Amino acid sequence: MALSEEGNSVFRSTPNSFLGVMDEVINKPEIMGIPEYFIRSNKEPSILSNDETNPLPTIPIFDFQTLLCDDGIQLHNLYSACKDWGFFQLVNHGVSSELLEKLKLEIGNFFKLPFEEKRKYQLKQGDFQGYGTVIRCGGQKLDWGDRFFMITNPIERRKPNLFPQLPPSLRDTLETYISKLQKLGMTLLGLLGKAIKMDMKEVEKIFDDGNQSVRMTYYPPCPQPDLVDGINPHSDGSGITILNQANGVEGLEIKKNGLWIPITFLPDAFVINIGDIMEIVSNGVYSSIEHRVTVNKEKERFSIGMFFNPKFEADVGPAKSLISSENPPLFKTLLMEDYSKYFFSRNLREKTHITALFLSHLQRFFKKNKRCGNERCK
Ligand SMILES: O=C(O)CCC(=O)C(=O)O
Numbered sequence: 200m201a202l203s204e205e206g207n208s209v210f211r212s213t214p215n216s217f218l219g220v221m222d223e224v225i226n227k228p229e230i231m232g233i234p235e236y237f238i239r240s241n242k243e244p245s246i247l248s249n250d251e252t253n254p255l256p257t258i259p260i261f262d263f264q265t266l267l268c269d270d271g272i273q274l275h276n277l278y279s280a281c282k283d284w285g286f287f288q289l290v291n292h293g294v295s296s297e298l299l300e301k302l303k304l305e306i307g308n309f310f311k312l313p314f315e316e317k318r319k320y321q322l323k324q325g326d327f328q329g330y331g332t333v334i335r336c337g338g339q340k341l342d343w344g345d346r347f348f349m350i351t352n353p354i355e356r357r358k359p360n361l362f363p364q365l366p367p368s369l370r371d372t373l374e375t376y377i378s379k380l381q382k383l384g385m386t387l388l389g390l391l392g393k394a395i396k397m398d399m400k401e402v403e404k405i406f407d408d409g410n411q412s413v414r415m416t417y418y419p420p421c422p423q424p425d426l427v428d429g430i431n432p433h434s435d436g437s438g439i440t441i442l443n444q445a446n447g448v449e450g451l452e453i454k455k456n457g458l459w460i461p462i463t464f465l466p467d468a469f470v471i472n473i474g475d476i477m478e479i480v481s482n483g484v485y486s487s488i489e490h491r492v493t494v495n496k497e498k499e500r501f502s503i504g505m506f507f508n509p510k511f512e513a514d515v516g517p518a519k520s521l522i523s524s525e526n527p528p529l530f531k532t533l534l535m536e537d538y539s540k541y542f543f544s545r546n547l548r549e550k551t552h553i554t555a556l557f558l559s560h561l562q563r564f565f566k567k568n569k570r571c572g573n574e575r576c577k
């Protein structure tokens with residue numbers, strides 16, 4: 200049976216969103232081959248090594264409790280990790296295995312709900328929160344994954360049809376998880392500020408009562424994983440991201456010196472990464488690294504990322520306490536509210552939005568505020 204396609208539209212698509220890889224493509228054994236919309240013809244290969252004498256490089260691992268009682272050396276190592284890798288794993292972070300296990304079950308159950316149930320959370324015209332993927336133009340390639348993105352803080356920014364309407368057991372578990380991660384996230388932001396010698400008052404001014412959001416992603420197995428991306432190469436727009444590789448299936452890769460390196464799964468560890476805002480705040484010292492997710496032929500994968508950002512009223516720009524005549528600002532400063540509008544007007548793709556902040560594109564964006572297509576829609 201041929202898939203139903205209407206002109207340039209995609210399965211279960213509305214004019215602006217795509218819903219449900221799992222429901223549309225996976226649950227139909229009669230569908231042969233991967234629909235064109237998912238095929239990435241110029242996908243860069245992952246590096247593989249079976250050579251025990253020459254293992255692949257791995258991202259640094261920190262023990263949170265050791266970081267907290269720092270003697271200076273750990274903070275220096277943290278600084279180097281954020282500068283050279285932009286990614287690290289965090290163990291012994293104090294979030295219990297029981298909570299992580301419960302969250303894994305709840306997220307897994309959510310993505311298995313019937314399509315009509317999940318559809319209640321569908322992304323609406325012109326919005327970026329909800330279940331689905333924003334479609335900006337006809338030729339846009341789609342990721343092999345179903346996502347659900349929502350702002351969780353400040354609480355008054357929560358959409359009434361999203362978080363409050365989640366199945367109660369998922370909602371309550373997520374609420375507990377979010378409150379634990381908030382404490383962890385704020386402490387980490389403080390440590391990152393301290394490690395780069397930022398004024399701690401400035402760290403608080405930027406990130407306290409910040410804007411936080413979560414993205415849950417389900418990556419179904421794919422018959423031809425090499426042809427698709429679970430999530431396109433991108434850097435996160437956040438201050439920092441705390442990622443939980445919830446069901447322990449690997450697939451996350453980071454780009455280091457031009458090569459795609461896999462991130463291993465450590466039970467109960469979080470993967471922490473520097474986002475574009477932290478790269479900007481640190482005036483380019485910390486690195487927001489491109490990453491992507493590859494998918495698996497047999498196994499499903501799911502993850503939940505929590506993004507920590509400045510409050511909407513804060514300035515996003517190089518920290519004043521780091522700037523001097525020897526270290527002039529490399530990025531523009533703008534309000535978080537504007538940064539956020541700008542970020543969500545674009546698709547996740549490489550490091551295109553931070554590059555734009557570095558150059559003069561941003562001013563043009565705000566003058567015209569047009570959704571021009573091709574560059575962002577690839
Ligand atoms: O699923 C993952 O491991 C990564 C997801 C990700 O990069 C994101 O949500 O920004």
Ligand SMILES: [Fe+2]
Nearest residue numbers: 433434435490
């Ligand atoms: Fe990401």
